[in-house]
Amino acid sequence: MKHDPSALRQRAAAHRAMALAALRADSSRSVRLHRYNDHMAKARALEAEVLA
Template sequence: MGLLRLSHTPAHSASSRAAAHRAMAKAALFADSSTRTRLKRYNHHIEKAQQLEARALETAKRSVGAVS
């Protein structure tokens, strides 16, 4: 029972969500919408992905610091 499951750690969850937002950003570029709308959606998802990656990195740093 001492195993750490990565699927339940906050850093992994944030990284997975960031990957999903990057995929949605790419999909937004090819949507059947105006250029303005596609760019707005793309930027929104890229910004969200960057925020989630930063959160995952911070969580990972804290967990490594707590273990040391």
């Protein structure tokens, strides 16, 4: 099922923003890194879906 590419790009941008916010959060380093990596993986997957 194909999704709207602009909507996927917006979601990817939102996940990138959440990833950067995770780095600035008041949490332990390991938690911040885990949240950053999780959001960036989701952003990369969404961008890959746009390119597919």
